[in-house]
Amino acid sequence: MKAARVITEKLGSLRVRTALVLGSGLGELVHAVDGAVRIPYREIPGFPEGGVSGHSGELVAGMLYGVPVLILSGRVHYYERGDADAMRPVLEALRQVGIERLILTNAAGSLRSNVSPASVMLIEDHINWSGLNPLIGESSDARFVSMTEAYDAKLRSVLDQAANEIGVPLAKGVYMWFSGPSFETPAEIRMAQMLGADAVGMSTVPEVILARFFGMRVAACSVITNLGAGMTGAELSHQETKDVAPLGGKRLSMIIKKAFEIGFDQA
Template sequence: MKRAEARLVEALNGVAAETALVLGSGLGVLVDEVENPVRVPYGDLPGFPQSGVTGHAGEVVAGYLAGAPVVMLSGRAHYYEHGNAAAMRPALEILSGIGIKKLILTNAAGSLEPAMGPGSVMLIEDHINFSGTNPLFGEPSDRRFVGLTEAYDPAIRAALVKAAADTGTDLHKGVYMWFSGPSFETPAEIRMARVMGATAVGMSTVPEVILARFLGLRAAACSVITNLAAGMTGGELSHQETKDMAPLGGKRLAGILKSAFANGLATV
């Protein structure tokens, strides 16, 4: 782990960030907003995940967003790839080890609200873990009993809400429900999710938020809506649709994040 931290610090070449972003499927468009980018392939960093999902570049990109230092993980490992809910733990531990204090996660998600269609951005206020697993299974210490009452940091969320207002961007708010994947949800599961209070569904983010809180990192997350959920349109869902639609909402999310960083998100 220390070797990976040293390698990353060396590669970052003086970029000293306290905020990191994790980019979901098709959201590499955010990387294009980084000034003076430094890129490090995950393969060069022992312990970093090797995502096998198209739409995930698999590299660390560091530089400046609206003049503020930032580290981005372009791509993540998912539980459904190898059955490991803690697949992102080594990467997050390395980020914590190099001084990261805040983690902002992004994902592509399906909407349960007809008014929140493809291209929309949703700020996650809370989550439902419907996967049947937890990234802290097997953790031997009592640190595993992580409180999640405010899993999504109120101050970071407030900064993102203000940034959306400043840029005139609609920012929906809601509850994200984590399904294990890789198959998409059924219409019956979507009806159940709606009754349980979910606003959007997806296959990531929740384990990373749990790990972030376990590591003492402040966390926030946004979903880019790529489709209406199963049974809402009559059509079949596909990963290609996710990749095709993510950049539309990704551009809106990039505008929100740039405004937030320009107005001091890094110091919130």
């Protein structure tokens, strides 16, 4: 509750129901926020500070394309501390301040040759390959969260409509979570393809589980930064992620802008 009180005090009269979590290289979206209120994570009780380049670690609130919004610029990953529930204090605080809809974004590797770097993929479902879960240790029966509709159909529909209206290609697929921080091997990529995954990454799934636990509706998109290991013969690097993510991030920002214009916050 301490974190929620700090955020509420900073927001003043602003009433926000929609939040975004920005992944690697996607922080430019915060510059589109009008009347921005910025709160570094270190000033919010219980908020973990990440140590990944490309993640700024601040909460930004204001008006985004005419809609009140709260943006988390940066996240903490499981691989940083070995805590699958590292983002629990953050998402719990968001729910306490009134967030109902959550858009998650990430940088991911594509497993489909026709979904190339700098493109955007709407996540329709996920595979938790890590075997980890942020609700391990939760004692209440609320831990048995249904994940059948983890990615809200109405919210996905608005994002799909927005992409169609502005003519930005939007792939759709299944995201597989690997724990990281090392990239996947070519053999793991081939396995993921056989299991039905369309993209791989090192985040998002714990946040989806936590958001559903707290009763929030979720939509998520991946900005594709590379093709999976072994698909091109090239070595993978975090620098590539940082270099390519802003290119796809511009497309995703356009989709989000249009989604807000046509009523994402009313879906």
